[in-house]
Amino acid sequence: MKKIAISIGDINGIGIEIALKSHKKISKLCKPVYFVDDEILSAASKILKIEIPKDFKNKNIKKHLSKEFRDSIKNKDCKLINPAKITKESGEYSFTSLKCALDSVIQKQNDALLTLPIHKKAWNLAGIDYVGHTDFLSHYFNDSGIMMLGCKKMFVALFSDHIPLSKVASKIEFESLCNFFERFYKSFKCKKALVLGLNPHAGDGGVLGNEDKIINKAIEYTNKKLNKNIFFGAISPDVAFSEENRKKYQVFIAMYHDQGLIPLKALYFEESINITLGLPILRSSVDHGVAFDIAYQNKAKTKSYLNALDFLIKN
Structure with missing residues (x-):
């Protein structure tokens, strides 16, 4: 069985609850190692009134x-x-848990990394400059990780992720897009992917912006280089996720964060996962946040967590 390093996430959120609730099920599928101290685990267990399983292997x-x-x-x-x-x-604790879990994978002590949700503001308060897992991993490996979220029914990859919307248009460059498409295909061998344009109606031939022309050229160039038609578009974003298109395509590429994740989370919020592609290690995560509104109330759902683990086991 694979050994999976699990960073515990923000200890004030739902991460520890999810880990405790799911342990019995996932321990039959892999060997989980949780990066959390005995004292933190014990304190959470008492609040949640959930016993710590005897075979719950944690690293202080x-x-x-x-x-x-x-x-x-x-x-x-x-x-x-x-x-x-x-x-x-x-913030400090969740970041330290992440770094220790990551180190264990790099040192081959564990086979893959599963991350529970962190809070970006808590990281900021702790003096951590990264805006999330993907940003940290990209800097750590000195290579841009590709953020992809979804489930078996639909995956959405993001050309740009955690940047202000005002900066997205300036990122639409031919070479950057071609590099992204190639790296994406090498990391995730899909048969086809539908690419969204940036502007309404994918620019209407330049009437509403010229960025979509650049996207089209990059799609054409990359398909020729791969010698196969993998990428299709650019399609008008407002119809990209229609029922008809979702029957034809399982994989979508959005130009920016909310463009792709609003429809994904509207359709598959509880079961989708977060994957970082293009890195020398395998990493997946839940596709939800710390859920402070239900933290320590025994209401956290585990479907996304189990799906994230399933991806690591099968890849």
Whole structure:
């Protein structure tokens, strides 16, 4: 069975609940290793009233934390978990868990990385400059990871992900698009993918913008280079996810974050996953956030987590 390193995510969110709830099921499919300290795990278990399984293998990471945080863990009167609160401590902890889990995969101690949700503001408060998992992994490996989200019914890859909408148009460059298409195909061997234009009506032949002409040229060039027609479009974004198109295509490529993820999450929010392509390691994640609105209320659903694990096991 594969060994899967699991970073625990924001300890004030639903990550630990999902891990505890799902352990019995996933331990039959793989060997999970959770990067979380005994003290944090015990505190969460008491709040949730969920027992820690006897075979729940966790790796303590406190030696990698700041002295301030290590001291708080030693202080038995200190409240280690603050449900639904954005804190610098939870930001530091989730980032440290991620780094330790990643290191274990790089060192071949584990086969793949599964990440539970973090809170970007908590990272910011902790002085962590990355805007999420994909951004950190891209910087770590000095190579841009490709963010793809979805499920068996529909996957959406993002040409640009966590950048302001005002900067998207300037990113639409011929060479960048060609490089993206090639890297995507090498990382995820799909038979075909539908590419969305940037502007309404995919620019209407230049009436509503010229970026879509560049996208079309990049599609044509890449297909010729691959010697097969893999990429189709650019299609008007407002009809890209029609029922008819979803029957024809399983894979879609969006030019920016919300363009692709709004329809995906409207259709398959509870079962879709987040995958980082184009990296030397295999990584997947749940496709939802920390869910502070239900944190530590025993309401968290596990379908996305189980699907993310299933992807790692089968790839």
